[in-house]
Amino acid sequence: MQEETKQNRLQELEALVAREQDRLFRFAYLRVGSRADAEDIVQEVFLKLYRSEERLRRVRQMEHYLLRAVNNACRDFHRKRQYHLIPLDEAGPLPESEEDKLMHETYLRIGKVMENLPEEQAEVVRLKCTDGLKFREIASILDIPVATAKSRYRYAIAHLQQTIKK
């Protein structure tokens, strides 16, 4: 019986990965700028979920759950990197295809626009403009009130309007 449950969970995981992996990969890539790191993060999020032994189809609002998990993992990723100099020969990914080059250029372009924003504002802007989420969804992922999400967004746009003009 236990084996059957585990088989079912593996099947649920398979279906979930097939459905969500590209979206989560995109989400992670636009925050960490490397295919290898983004896939590591996505892989770890799925495996942590699987290890939690929840029946996956019973997790409510799975999409938000996963985005929140990936967002937190990306934050941890940056926090760990903050204190370590990267060996020069490892600085920056090596894009291997045209698609990867395009992805990386997009990451750099968007990052440049937001480089002077405080991180809590940049986070909301990314979720709204780059990921196309609604404020209600953003609030759920960041675990903040909707009003706070809207207010941070407003300040961020005002800031960008000033800085980009210059």
Add this chain to the structure above:
Amino acid sequence: MKKKEIESMLSTDVPFKASDSLKGRIMEKAVREEPAAVRARSWKWARWAMPVAAALALAVLVTVKPGVTPAIAAEKLFRTAAEYFNQRPVFSAKVEVRTLPQDNFGYTHPLKPYVDHTMTVDRENGVWRLEKSERAALYDGQYTWIWNPENGLGTKLDGTDQVGALELFVIFLDPAEILQDVALLDSVNPEARVRLSEKNGVITYAIDSPIQGDFSDKYMKYSSVFESDTRWTYTFDKASGRLLTFRIEGLFSGLRKTLFQVTDIDYEARVDSRLFEAPEEVDWLDRTAANRAMEASTLPYDAFRNIDAEQALLKGIDALQAWDVNGLKVFFGQYHLRTLEPLKGCRLVRHEKPFTSGQFPGVFIRCTLERADGKTEKRTFALRNDKGYGAWTVDGGL
């Protein structure tokens, strides 16, 4: 600028697609975490991450004669190959390694290009020679010699240091013994996975081995084949049983990359005995135990003992700045003074806290140095104090 224009700058239509293999890797890991009974019924997920040859190997396994397990078949294979080596005491091997031409023989990295190596062993006389373009080593039966053919600087070490000099290439000193040990690996390492297959008269044996060492700091991760998740693949000639090729692949964030591969073994190699003599034109630094013991009474080892690594580093950089030769001979004792000269007069701009990584028995410290000419450079020094006399010395980073 209008809000809509800004929002447009921050959006994108570029497609972002995860690698085709990501789902397979996730499922394979999930399956591996399950007990064997569940794994056995879930092998279909394992196939996604396995190359085609290994998938065929599953088919081979299920048709193996009753009573002949993969472990028994592998043991016979390796025993035959070992015997082939035993009968041929002199051999030469061509090896490609993803590394740097000047770095030690254990250093590998998945992003480095291949560097050609030649390993020649005369087991009858107990000597060997290993070389690549900017690093060579040999054992002449008494001493170990390591030098850089490009700059003509070298180090003379005791014979007991030959294993440290060879690093991974130590497997060539007694390949028969290594081959016999490998066959037993899957029975002693519960995390190892083995695949056996045959095609066109060539038998392929592959074993997956997980990473070793603590990599909470990733500096040393992937820098040697023992500090990565690896697959070791051997091919054998079915008719004679001789080992044909040998490959080590690392798994790096889901991508498999060959780090080390033996592409050719010449079992009938004819070599000149002069190949195993230390070249005369090299400027040798004598680091044998006898010579170091002689120096110990005159050098300031005390200054680098009973302090922590950071303090030792500060003293070592002071010695560089002041060009204190005696201090340099302790802290940078492994290096020729000529190698240190570019750093003469330098000063330490900043450094980070020491950290450990992988299996290295000391610590690493990242620094920024300002040279006498005003240029700055970043270095990561490897420090250890377990190599005799208890003093901190630099073991890498130059």
